[in-house]
Amino acid sequence: MEYLKDILNDLIGINKGEWLEIKSFLQHREFKAKSPIIRAGEVARHIYFIDSGILRTYHINEGKEISTYFACDQQFISTFSSFITQSPSFEYLEAIEDSSVFRISYESLNTLYKKNSKFEKIGRILAEKNYLCVLERTLSMQTKTAKEKYQDFMNTYDKKILTRVPQHMIASFLGVAPESLSRIRREMLIS
Amino acid sequence: MEYLKDILNDLIGINKGEWLEIKSFLQHREFKAKSPIIRAGEVARHIYFIDSGILRTYHINEGKEISTYFACDQQFISTFSSFITQSPSFEYLEAIEDSSVFRISYESLNTLYKKNSKFEKIGRILAEKNYLCVLERTLSMQTKTAKEKYQDFMNTYDKKILTRVPQHMIASFLGVAPESLSRIRREMLIS
Numbered sequence: 001m002e003y004l005k006d007i008l009n010d011l012i013g014i015n016k017g018e019w020l021e022i023k024s025f026l027q028h029r030e031f032k033a034k035s036p037i038i039r040a041g042e043v044a045r046h047i048y049f050i051d052s053g054i055l056r057t058y059h060i061n062e063g064k065e066i067s068t069y070f071a072c073d074q075q076f077i078s079t080f081s082s083f084i085t086q087s088p089s090f091e092y093l094e095a096i097e098d099s100s101v102f103r104i105s106y107e108s109l110n111t112l113y114k115k116n117s118k119f120e121k122i123g124r125i126l127a128e129k130n131y132l133c134v135l136e137r138t139l140s141m142q143t144k145t146a147k148e149k150y151q152d153f154m155n156t157y158d159k160k161i162l163t164r165v166p167q168h169m170i171a172s173f174l175g176v177a178p179e180s181l182s183r184i185r186r187e188m189l190i191s
Numbered sequence: 192m193e194y195l196k197d198i199l200n201d202l203i204g205i206n207k208g209e210w211l212e213i214k215s216f217l218q219h220r221e222f223k224a225k226s227p228i229i230r231a232g233e234v235a236r237h238i239y240f241i242d243s244g245i246l247r248t249y250h251i252n253e254g255k256e257i258s259t260y261f262a263c264d265q266q267f268i269s270t271f272s273s274f275i276t277q278s279p280s281f282e283y284l285e286a287i288e289d290s291s292v293f294r295i296s297y298e299s300l301n302t303l304y305k306k307n308s309k310f311e312k313i314g315r316i317l318a319e320k321n322y323l324c325v326l327e328r329t330l331s332m333q334t335k336t337a338k339e340k341y342q343d344f345m346n347t348y349d350k351k352i353l354t355r356v357p358q359h360m361i362a363s364f365l366g367v368a369p370e371s372l373s374r375i376r377r378e379m380l381i382s
Contacts, residue, residue: 066333085323117307117312118311120314123319124315127318135272135325138325142252
């Protein structure tokens with residue numbers, strides 16, 4: 001949990017009392033590999049800070065799972081559009097590996113915002129990060145080759161995600177066929 | 192400018208002093224139809240609040256203009272990713288019609304954030320709105336028919352934008368050929 005304290009301190013500068021207040025709202029949860037955390041149609045009630053493990057979001061299009069985001073140790077994740085609008089999620093959130101997380105509820109986060117508006121900055125930074133992430137993915141989908149997309153992915157995502165997330169999940173994230181991704185990876189190893 | 196005061200008051204509740212502070216940072220600008228406001232490669236130094244007129248963002252892909260956002264009276268616009276990262280924009284911002292705007296600079300907004308963190312909420316709400324907008328567009332692109340996309344566009348965008356933005360700009364936003372959009376519009380008028 002100390003990591004989260006450091007991240008928040010870097011972000012908004014928090015004193016001991018403020019940290020204790022945030023901490024009082026955090027709930028620890030553990031999820032087994034492949035277990036669902038949020039299902040499509042449910043409202044995302046929490047944002048998750050990953051202590052250890054890997055989580056991903058995905059949606060289902062024409063019967064196929066399309067991965068939309070991956071996060072691992074010391075990163076935040078949720079089905080974010082559902083969380084900020086408090087309306088049913090179109091995405092699923094699941095644990096890829098056994099994962100340990102701290103979660104904070106929508107109500108608790110809003111209580112923090114009301115108590116001290118400096119916490120709004122956390123919400124702003126998270127929203128800006130999510131915005132840049134989805135924008136980058138969209139542009140990449142529209143304008144880049146499969147190889148360029150994979151190179152971007154390697155530059156953006158944590159090594160843990162690159163090496164431990166199943167290839168078909170990464171392929172669906174990139175919008176390329178799993179066979180194409182295998183070929184690209186082989187070519188990159190050779191060249 | 193009173194509209195902006197009302198919008199901000201609804202959002203974060205501002206007193207007279209706070210409004211005067213915000214107002215002191217606003218600059219009024221007028222742009223002729225078709226004039227560029229931000230060019231790709233430039234850093235977006237401002238966010239724009241539209242008093243009257245229509246603005247759009249677009250990028251160029253394989254020589255073609257792809258519209259990415261439209262805004263009119265009492266709405267905010269910028270090349271947002273460039274603004275929040277203060278790095279070169281991949282998009283253009285231009286006036287579609289003669290437009291009157293109030294702009295605030297990145298530095299001024301950050302001065303407001305530092306002076307009073309309640310202003311962070313404005314940044315959070317803007318970032319969340321931009322996030323939802325790009326996410327919605329991406330999902331729509333991936334999963335919807337041309338007709339569904341146009342129907343979503345009609346439900347989301349202001350009537351002024353629907354009626355006064357040139358059709359080819361809307362077609363590129365939706366990712367459909369201009370002829371397809373004309374056909375869809377004819378069909379919708381008949382049915």
